[in-house]
Each structure stands twice: as C-alpha cells, then as structure tokens.
Amino acid sequence: xxxxxxxxxxxxxxxxxxxxxxxxxxxxxxxxxxxxxxxxxxxxxxxxxxxxxxxxxxxxxxxxxxxxxxxxxxxxxxxxxxxxxxxxxxxxxxxxxxxxxxxxxxxxxxxxxxxxxxxxxxxxxxxxxxxxxxxxxxxxxxxxxxxxxxxxxxxxxxxxxxxxxxxxxxxxxxxxxxxxxxxxxxxxxxxxxxxxxxxxxxxxxxxxxxxxxxxxxxxxxxxxxxxxxxxxxxxxxxxxxxxxxxxxxxxxxxxxxxxxxxxxxxxxxxxxxxxxxxxxxxxxxxxxxxxxxxxxxxxxxxxxxxxxxxxxxxxxxxxxxxxxxxxxxxxxxxxxxxxxxxxxxxxxxxxxxxxxxxxxxxxxxxxxxxxxxxxxxxxxxxxxxxxxxxxxxxxxxxxxxxxxxxxxxxxxxxxxxxxxxxxxxxxxxxxxxxxxxxxxxxxxxxxxxxxxxxxxxxxxxxxxxxxxxxxxxxxxxxxxxxxxxxxxxxxxxxxxxxxxxxxxxxxxxxxxxxxxxxxxxxxxxxxxxxxxxxxxxxxxxxxxxxxxxxxxxxxxxxxxxxxxxxxxxxxxxxxxxxxxxxxxxxxxxxxxxxxxxxxxxxxxxxxxxxxxxxxxxxxxxxxxxxxxxxxxxxxxxxxxxxxxxxxxxxxxxxxxxxxxxxxxxxxxxxxxxxxxxxxxxxxxxxxxxxxxxxxxxxxxxxxxxxxxxxxxxxxxxxxxxxxxxxxxxxxxxxxxxxxxxxxxxxxxxxxxxxxxxxxxxxxxxxxxxxxxxxxxxxxxxxxxxxxxxxxxxxxxxxxxxxxxxxxxx
Numbered sequence: 001x002x003x004x005x006x007x008x009x010x011x012x013x014x015x016x017x018x019x020x021x022x023x024x025x026x027x028x029x030x031x032x033x034x035x036x037x038x039x040x041x042x043x044x045x046x047x048x049x050x051x052x053x054x055x056x057x058x059x060x061x062x063x064x065x066x067x068x069x070x071x072x073x074x075x076x077x078x079x080x081x082x083x084x085x086x087x088x089x090x091x092x093x094x095x096x097x098x099x100x101x102x103x104x105x106x107x108x109x110x111x112x113x114x115x116x117x118x119x120x121x122x123x124x125x126x127x128x129x130x131x132x133x134x135x136x137x138x139x140x141x142x143x144x145x146x147x148x149x150x151x152x153x154x155x156x157x158x159x160x161x162x163x164x165x166x167x168x169x170x171x172x173x174x175x176x177x178x179x180x181x182x183x184x185x186x187x188x189x190x191x192x193x194x195x196x197x198x199x200x201x202x203x204x205x206x207x208x209x210x211x212x213x214x215x216x217x218x219x220x221x222x223x224x225x226x227x228x229x230x231x232x233x234x235x236x237x238x239x240x241x242x243x244x245x246x247x248x249x250x251x252x253x254x255x256x257x258x259x260x261x262x263x264x265x266x267x268x269x270x271x272x273x274x275x276x277x278x279x280x281x282x283x284x285x286x287x288x289x290x291x292x293x294x295x296x297x298x299x300x301x302x303x304x305x306x307x308x309x310x311x312x313x314x315x316x317x318x319x320x321x322x323x324x325x326x327x328x329x330x331x332x333x334x335x336x337x338x339x340x341x342x343x344x345x346x347x348x349x350x351x352x353x354x355x356x357x358x359x360x361x362x363x364x365x366x367x368x369x370x371x372x373x374x375x376x377x378x379x380x381x382x383x384x385x386x387x388x389x390x391x392x393x394x395x396x397x398x399x400x401x402x403x404x405x406x407x408x409x410x411x412x413x414x415x416x417x418x419x420x421x422x423x424x425x426x427x428x429x430x431x432x433x434x435x436x437x438x439x440x441x442x443x444x445x446x447x448x449x450x451x452x453x454x455x456x457x458x459x460x461x462x463x464x465x466x467x468x469x470x471x472x473x474x475x476x477x478x479x480x481x482x483x484x485x486x487x488x489x490x491x492x493x494x495x496x497x498x499x500x501x502x503x504x505x506x507x508x509x510x511x512x513x514x515x516x517x518x519x520x521x522x523x524x525x526x527x528x529x530x531x532x533x534x535x536x537x538x539x540x541x542x543x544x545x546x547x548x549x550x551x552x553x554x555x556x557x558x559x560x561x562x563x564x565x566x567x568x569x570x571x572x573x574x575x576x577x578x579x580x581x582x583x584x585x586x587x588x589x590x591x592x593x594x595x596x597x598x599x600x601x602x603x604x605x606x607x608x609x610x611x612x613x614x615x616x617x618x619x620x621x622x623x624x625x626x627x628x629x630x631x632x633x634x635x636x637x638x639x640x641x642x643x644x645x646x647x648x649x650x651x652x653x654x655x656x657x658x659x660x661x662x663x664x665x666x667x668x669x670x671x672x673x674x675x676x677x678x679x680x681x682x683x684x685x686x687x688x689x690x691x692x693x694x695x696x697x698x699x700x701x702x703x704x705x706x707x708x709x710x711x712x713x714x715x716x717x718x719x720x721x722x723x724x725x726x727x728x729x730x731x732x733x734x735x736x737x738x739x740x741x742x743x744x745x746x747x748x749x750x751x752x753x754x755x756x757x758x759x760x761x762x763x764x765x766x767x768x769x770x771x772x773x774x775x776x777x778x779x780x781x782x783x784x785x786x787x788x789x790x791x792x793x794x795x796x797x798x799x800x801x802x803x804x805x806x807x808x809x
Contacts, residue, residue, distance in 0.1 A: 543592025
C-alpha cells in the first residue's frame with residue numbers, strides 16, 4: 001500500500017454540511033480550502049462597504065459566511081474558535097487551481113446530479129496525481145456522479161457521507177464506486193476513524209445508502225400510521241422516542257430540526273428508485289405532509305413545522321400541528337400509561353413489553369416496528385452485506401440505542417415472526433431460512449466474543465475484534481472483575497493494566513465509588529503496573545451525588561458530611577500519589593467531582609467530546625475534592641520561584657493567574673471540547689486528546705504502559721505552596737463587587753464567590769505565605785461544609801434534585 005497522507009484538504013460547497021466538514025478538518029489540524037460560487041449580485045451591505053464585483057471579499061463571500069456560521073454554531077461545529085484560521089475561503093471561478101495542493105477534495109454542493117457533475121468536470125484537471133476525490137452526497141448514485149471521469153480518477157473517487165452535524169455524529173458511510181482502488185478505501189477508513197474520530201460503515205451504491213434508506217422509510221411508515229390509525233403528532237413522538245430506544249426528539253421533532261423539505265426529497269429519491277410496488281407504497285408521502293411543504297411549514301428553518309413556538313400570556317409555549325385541520329393547537333399530553341412503566345425497565349425488556357402490549361401505545365409500536373424490521377430484512381444484501389452494518393449505521397447515524405436486527409433480537413425473532421404471519425405479512429426468505437435452520441437470533445455471544453448471523457453463509461460469523469477498541473463489558477464476561485461494588489469495578493485490561501470502571505447511578509460519585517477508589521489504588525500498587533480510570537456509560541462522571549449530600553445538609557449531620565468529603569479528598573490524593581501511574585479517560589460530561597478525579601491523575605487522555613468543568617456554584621457550593629488546589633497548580637506551576645534581576649527580581653505575582661482560575665470556577669465554565677478544556681487550563685500540555693471515542697480506553701491503556709516503561713515515580717508531596725493571601729483575595733473581592741453591581745450575580749452568589757476566593761488565595765494569611773496541600777484541603781472542606789449549611793444552598797440542591805436544573809436565588 002502506498003504511504004498516503006492527508007496534509008491539506010479542500011471542501012467544495014460552503015453550506016451547512018460543507019462548512020462544518022471544513023471545521024472538522026481544521027479542528028484536527030488540516031489546513032482546508034473552502035470554496036463556493038461567486039454571488040450573482042452585490043447587495044446593499046456590499047455596496048456600503050465599497051465592494052465591487054472584483055473584490056475578493058465579495059467573490060469569496062459565501063465561503064466566508066460559511067466559516068462565520070461555524071464559529072457560532074450550536075452545537076459547536078469547531079473545537080475552538082482558532083480552528084477557523086486553518087480554513088481559507090475562496091470561489092469556484094478564481095481558485096480551482098488551489099486544488100492542486102490538496103490531498104483530499106470533498107464535494108458537498110446541493111443534492112443535484114447535473115450540478116455535481118458539472119462542478120466535478122471543472123475540478124478534475126486540477127487534481128494532483130494521487131489526490132483522493134469524494135462526494136458527500138446523502139443518496140445520489142456514486143456511479144452516475146463519476147461516469148464521465150477519466151479511468152484514473154475513478155480509482156480515486158468514492159462517496160464519504162457525513163451525518164449532520166459532522167463533528168458530533170459518529171457515522172461516516174463510505175461508498176465505493178465500481179472502480180475505486182481497494183487500498184484507497186482501506187486508507188480512507190483508517191484515516192477517518194483515527195484522525196477524524198468517525199465510525200465507518202461501508203455501504204453499497206444504492207439510493208440513500210444504508211442509514212438514510214432505513215431512516216426515511218421509518219419516518220414514512222410513522223407518518224402513514226398516524227393517519228391510518230388516528231394518532232396525534234404528540235402521541236407518536238411520545239411512543240417513538242426513548243420508549244423505543246430512539247432520541248428524545250423522536251420522529252416529528254427530529255423532522256422539524258432536519259427540515260421537512262429535505263426529508264421529503266430524500267424519501268422521494270428512494271421512492272422513485274424503488275422497483276417493488278410494496279416498497280413504493282410504503283414510501284408514499286401523506287397528503288398533509290405534501291401540504292406542509294407547499295405552505296412552507298418546513299420546521300425550524302421556517303419556525304413552524306410539526307411544532308410551532310407560540311407567544312402567550314404566560315410566555316412562549318409549544319403548539320403541535322393538528323393534521324386534520326392543518327391548525328396548530330396547544331400540546332396535548334398523551335394518555336399512554338404504559339410509557340411510565342417502561343421508565344423503570346431496561347431498554348430491551350421495555351421494548352418487548354411495549355410491542356406486545358395491546359394498548360394504544362403498543363399497537364402503534366408493533367405496527368411501525370414490524371414494518372421496519374421486514375423492510376430491513378428485505379434490504380440485505382441490497383444495501384449492505386450483513387446485519388452488523390445495518391445496525392451500526394442506525395445506531396451511529398440516527399442515535400438508535402438498538403439497530404433494527406438488535407431490536408428484533410430484543411423482542412424475540414421467532415415470536416414476532418409467528419405474529420407477523422398470523423397478520424398476513426410476507427416474511428423475507430432470508431428470515432424464513434434462518435428460522436428453518438433453528439437460528440433464533442441475529443447475534444450470539446460465546447466466551448466473550450460476539451457473532452452475527454450471516455444470511456449468505458447460513459451460519460454465525462465472528463464479528464472481527466477492533467484492535468483499538470476495548471469494551472469493558474466484554475472484558476467482564478471473559479474474566480470476573482478483580483474488585484467490584486455498586487459504584488465501580490476494577491477490571492484487568494491485560495498487560496499489567498487495570499481499569500477502574502465508574503458505573504454508579506448516573507455515573508455520580510457516591511460512597512461506593514469512593515470506597516472503590518481506595519480499594520483500587522491498594523490493589524494496583526500491589527499487583528498491577530498502572531491503572532486507567534474510565535467508563536463506558538453515558539458520561540464519564542457528572543460529579544458528586546447530591547442525594548448523598550443534601551440529606552446530611554438538611555438534617556445538619558455535619559459529622560457524617562465531613563467524613564464523606566474528607567474520604568473523597570483522601571481518595572483523590574491516593575490517586576495522585578499512587579506508586580503506579582494512573583491515567584484518566586474522560587469523555588462527554590466530566591463535571592464537578594468527575595473533573596477533580598481527572599485533575600489528580602498522572603495524565604489525562606480525553607476524548608475530544610469532553611465537557612469538563614467545575615460547576616458546583618450551580619448548587620450553591622464550591623469544589624470540595626481538591627479541584628481548587630489542582631487548578632491553582634495548573635495555573636501557577638510554570639512560574640519561576642524568582643524573577644531574574646533584568647525583569648526586576650522578586651517573586652512573580654500569582655494573583656492574575658489565580659484570578660483566571662477563580663473566574664472559571666465562579667462562572668462554572670464548562671469546556672465544549674477537550675481542546676477548549678486545554679485552553680481553560682483543565683488539561684495540561686502533556687495530556688492527550690483522542691478523536692475517536694471507541695479508541696479512548698485503548699489509548700489510555702497505552703499511556704499507562706508508556707509511563708510504566710519510563711519508570712514512573714509519583715510526584716513529591718507539596719508542603720511549600722506559595723499563596724496570594726489577603727492581598728490576592730482583595731483583588732478577587734473587587735471582581736465579585738463589580739459582578740454584583742452589574743447585576744450579573746445574586747447575593748448568594750457573592751457569598752459563594754467570597755468563599756471560593758478565600759480558598760484559592762490561601763485564607764487569612766499574608767501575601768506569599770507558604771502552605772501545604774493538606775492545609776488547602778482543610779480550608780476547602782471547611783468552606784464546602786459551611787456552604788452546605790446555608791438555606792439558599794440547600795434550596796439550590798433540592799431544586800437540582802427535583803428538576804435537574806440550576807436555581808439562581
């Protein structure tokens with residue numbers, strides 16, 4: 001295989017997808033050209049700026065607007081705003097020659113075959129001999145797009161279908177053309193997985209590929225079913241969201257986000273290409289949806305779709321479309337009692353209960369699931385060679401908890417097929433053959449290894465292990481945890497490395513997890529070379545479990561509360577001074593105490609989607625597990641003890657640096673990425689960032705082994721820490737005063753902020769006093785406990801427990 005690399009890229013088309021693909025590329029350090037058409041006419045703003053049709057600012061305007069749109073996008077398209085500096089705006093008329101520098105050119109213009117072909121015809125002469133060319137089409141034929149290319153370019157052309165938003169959605173469908181070089185396909189899959197953090201599925205060159213093919217069919221089925229059986233928009237969304245393992249936005253809220261015109265266009269693409277009448281009928285768009293498109297009820301982009309925000313006397317409220325009258329009505333709470341029961345069940349058991357229930361919710365769920373499962377079975381091997389690819393595409397591209405074949409396993413393959421037959425459904429031959437052979441499920445686990453049923457072979461085939469992926473549940477199936485309780489487990493990862501897996505309720509810090517931290521350090525120091533602290537739950541760790549703190553505070557059980565806080569402080573200190581290296585592997589929400597655990601480790605290996613910060617102020621508290629001192633160290637440790645005489649001599653002033661830490665904690669700043677966490681001082685230069693979440697534990701394990709190989713020694717305990725004292729606190733108090741005068745904070749915020757300033761500056765001591773770590777932990781614990789005694793702090797904690805939202809009182 002040729003030693004390929006991608007050091008520079010170009011994106012053609014600066015719309016929502018194009019600009020955000022460019023942002024992703026820039027975010028991983030790849031300089032990227034972003035090109036678009038030249039605007040047709042000068043507008044009033046252009047004229048006021050004195051621009052002409054020849055001005056670069058006018059000619060590159062659309063691309064520049066695309067870049068600007070990514071900077072303020074929600075969710076964030078860029079990891080940090082500085083990434084924009086790596087994107088160079090241009091246009092198709094003046095700058096196609098730039099493409100001769102690019103190793104990868106991605107076409108991402110409007111979904112119109114003639115327009116794509118015409119642009120790529122102009123692009124082809126500028127491609128360098130080894131450049132890779134791809135299209136980001138969401139469903140057009142790769143073969144038709146490339147039919148006029150030279151034979152050489154056809155070998156370097158493929159489909160790379162990103163999902164929106166590209167930074168956040170895992171799935172990348174790679175679609176080979178008939179002539180695409182296999183080495184290029186392998187390179188692109190490896191590059192996109194490791195460098196861009198994508199999870200790759202290979203799709204066949206069929207209309208809408210895999211995820212959009214299945215997803216749009218599912219949407220069409222649900223839209224048809226509500227009309228056929230008289231369900232409301234709200235009922236359908238209540239059923240097809242979390243109860244069926246789908247996102248909270250469910251069906252119609254998702255449609256509003258994506259845009260109804262876009263979805264209808266995608267559905268029509270498959271409908272028009274379908275060769276079977278049954279498939280065409282299932283993909284018919286209901287009349288009321290056609291009317292919505294005609295009337296501009298397209299969703300968020302037109303501020304009205306299936307839902308509409310309406311201003312009323314009590315403020316804004318959401319109304320839903322009554323498709324019978326085409327009028328918006330106040331949202332009606334669905335009367336579907338079974339949905340409350342499902343909240344207490346695990347997903348697979350709940351799904352089975354739902355689809356076999358005879359109530360209104362169950363009938364809807366069964367009808368729509370049945371149609372989707374039969375459709376998916378009939379599409380293999382048309383759209384993909386195996387059920388694994390289909391399931392992964394739907395989990396990674398549509399955020400389903402279970403793919404369609406995993407869903408079929410959950411509800412019981414034979415049981416469901418028997419019911420389908422009774423209802424007169426035609427069962428695909430591959431399913432009939434499977435059941436005839438006595439195969440009752442699509443997936444099996446044997447000795448910790450996963451197998452899937454391969455229709456072509458008529459037997460189970462092992463799912464290839466990914467060398468860069470560690471699955472903790474699979475490790476626990478092979479070998480029992482070394483230690484375990486309700487809060488966490490110590491798992492042998494092999495090669496002398498253990499993993500402390502956090503699996504407490506909501507991945508919050510509770511007494512069980514604290515005890516497991518103590519036990520794990522003891523075990524690792526005795527029997528392992530190092531440890532990873534990680535999780536594969538929804539988040540790394542959301543901080544302390546307020547259900548443990550609030551009762552003690554409200555009952556004034558200060559002795560117990562102090563014991564809990566002190567035990568946690570001791571646990572993180574044991575992690576910090578462990579004789580073996582300890583590496584944290586945070587991802588997604590890493591808040592409060594979760595952040596503090598990370599700050600005490602030898603090294604952090606963070607997923608790029610790591611939202612880290614000290615958020616305790618939102619519940620009326622300050623960090624209580626050493627986070628204050630660790631952020632203080634991160635901000636000040638790089639300073640010399642003494643300034644050189646040429647710079648005036650003396651000890652450098654710590655106050656400006658401590659003020660930055662104070663501001664981050666007092667404003668509860670949470671990073672929107674691991675890269676921003678580094679800018680905020682939560683990550684150090686030696687900490688690492690991993691793009692692909694699935695590779696996180698593997699890379700953390702490698703970091704442990706590297707530290708162990710380098711004869712790791714723990715840091716020296718610190719007992720001469722210079723603090724700003726009263727002088728520094730006076731500066732921070734001025735900042736608090738100004739925040740209060742500007743009405744940015746409440747009186748209770750002032751109290752909390754002053755407690756924080758007291759801790760960060762070393763309490764009531766002189767400027768440049770030397771103190772120990774234990775002293776800093778003591779004053780932190782004292783401040784934390786005193787705030788727990790405040791009624792307004794208790795009110796904040798209760799409000800958070802009751803509503804999961806912060807209270808500003």
